[in-house]
Amino acid sequence: MHPSYAIINLSNLKRNFLNIRNKVKDKKIMAVVKAEAYGHGMVECAKYLESIGNKRPDYFSVAFPKEGEKLRKAEIKKPILVFEPFSKRQVHLLFKYNLIATIFNLEHLKILEWGLEKYYPNKISKPKIKIHIKVDTGMNRLGISEKNALDFILKVNQKKIFHIDGIYTHFACSDEKDKSFTFLQINKFKYILNELKKLNIDYGWAHAANSGAILDLPDSYFDMVRPGILLYGYYPSLETKHSIVLTPVMSLYSKVASVKKIIKGDTVSYGRKFTAKKSTKIISIPLGYADGVNRNLSNKIEVIIKEKKYKQVGTITMDRFMVDIKKDNIKVDDKVIMLGKVKNNYISAWDWSNALKTIPYEITCSIGNRIPRIYKS
Numbered sequence: 216m217h218p219s220y221a222i223i224n225l226s227n228l229k230r231n232f233l234n235i236r237n238k239v240k241d242k243k244i245m246a247v248v249k250a251e252a253y254g255h256g257m258v259e260c261a262k263y264l265e266s267i268g269n270k271r272p273d274y275f276s277v278a279f280p281k282e283g284e285k286l287r288k289a290e291i292k293k294p295i296l297v298f299e300p301f302s303k304r305q306v307h308l309l310f311k312y313n314l315i316a317t318i319f320n321l322e323h324l325k326i327l328e329w330g331l332e333k334y335y336p337n338k339i340s341k342p343k344i345k346i347h348i349k350v351d352t353g354m355n356r357l358g359i360s361e362k363n364a365l366d367f368i369l370k371v372n373q374k375k376i377f378h379i380d381g382i383y384t385h386f387a388c389s390d391e392k393d394k395s396f397t398f399l400q401i402n403k404f405k406y407i408l409n410e411l412k413k414l415n416i417d418y419g420w421a422h423a424a425n426s427g428a429i430l431d432l433p434d435s436y437f438d439m440v441r442p443g444i445l446l447y448g449y450y451p452s453l454e455t456k457h458s459i460v461l462t463p464v465m466s467l468y469s470k471v472a473s474v475k476k477i478i479k480g481d482t483v484s485y486g487r488k489f490t491a492k493k494s495t496k497i498i499s500i501p502l503g504y505a506d507g508v509n510r511n512l513s514n515k516i517e518v519i520i521k522e523k524k525y526k527q528v529g530t531i532t533m534d535r536f537m538v539d540i541k542k543d544n545i546k547v548d549d550k551v552i553m554l555g556k557v558k559n560n561y562i563s564a565w566d567w568s569n570a571l572k573t574i575p576y577e578i579t580c581s582i583g584n585r586i587p588r589i590y591k592s
């Protein structure tokens with residue numbers, strides 16, 4: 216086996232998912248599995264979630280059509296929403312793999328109409344194109360601005376080739392303690408839904424809540440919620456309530472590759488950023504920044520070996536980093552816990568993300584392709 220590996224605990228994934236189910240009660244759940252399920256393995260996580268029985272996710276979502284293709288090739292059956300805009304070159308994937316497109320401007324409609332003519336030239340067999348309309352209520356990333364949303368939706372609704380399966384918005388800061396901006400976004404979204412109701416326009420499922428909103432804002436659930444990071448066992452920030460019990464799904468391990476004695480004054484690794492204050496032993500571990508152990512973590516993280524924490528020292532290199540084990544009796548091939556827990560000792564993606572001033576999302580997403588994922592259920 217590769218000396219470094221990630222264990223993906225699918226039972227934890229299921230438990231996190233069911234805890235979200237309990238929290239949102241009768242609302243639908245769209246499991247966000249884009250970006251390889253935040254580094255956990257998209258196909259494996261989606262397949263497992265789809266296999267858990269009648270509480271399974273109602274929808275899955277991905278960023279790009281190619282990810283949707285991958286899920287369908289793995290025989291995922293549930294509806295799949297693609298978040299990102301698509302080009303003419305990608306549109307065949309939407310049709311071929313029955314993916315739901317996100318649309319928010321007239322260009323998207325044109326591309327879909329063009330695709331329908333190209334791929335279904337025979338008038339009789341033309342399918343309806345399932346779409347979700349994205350409304351921008353303040354994120355200013357993707358979506359039709361809420362001022363133009365009603366006009367746009369009226370236009371879409373007139374075109375009988377489209378089936379509006381859903382309408383959604385995305386929150387900019389639902390994971391912050393101050394929810395005032397999120398309430399503003401909720402109210403803008405509610406206004407649009409109410410206007411559509413008055414006009415008798417069927418907009419399908421309305422959805423908005425990401426992890427922060429699921430934890431803190433039941434008023435944002437509408438018909439469906441879209442958890443991402445909660446599935447993988449992390450809260451989105453340090454400011455939300457812990458209103459759902461979570462267990463991290465990924466743990467990361469390696470093995471000691473070498474042990475070396477150094478003396479007072481010796482330095483370790485590129486740039487000589489660590490100098491031994493006295494004789495000590497330095498081990499190397501075969502994981503580096505190419506695997507997602509960011510170089511800016513140098514001299515800032517710890518690992519666990521035989522239930523004890525040790526400090527990483529010196530600059531993290533592409534394939535390897537070093538750890539000071541003092542005089543302890545640690546040997547080549549001893550197991551190293553990078554992310555995970557043993558007895559009372561625990562290293563979480565938060566330890567790394569705090570050191571990097573980022574969020575656990577980036578940590579799990581960055582664990583590289585060289586690291587095999589081993590699935591345990």
Ligand SMILES: Cc1ncc(COP(=O)(O)O)c(C=O)c1O
Nearest residue numbers: 247385425426441442443444451
């Ligand atoms: C449109 C959309 N919805 C939902 C999510 C899930 O967010 P989170 O992981 O914070 O739950 C994302 C993630 O980036 C997203 O882009």
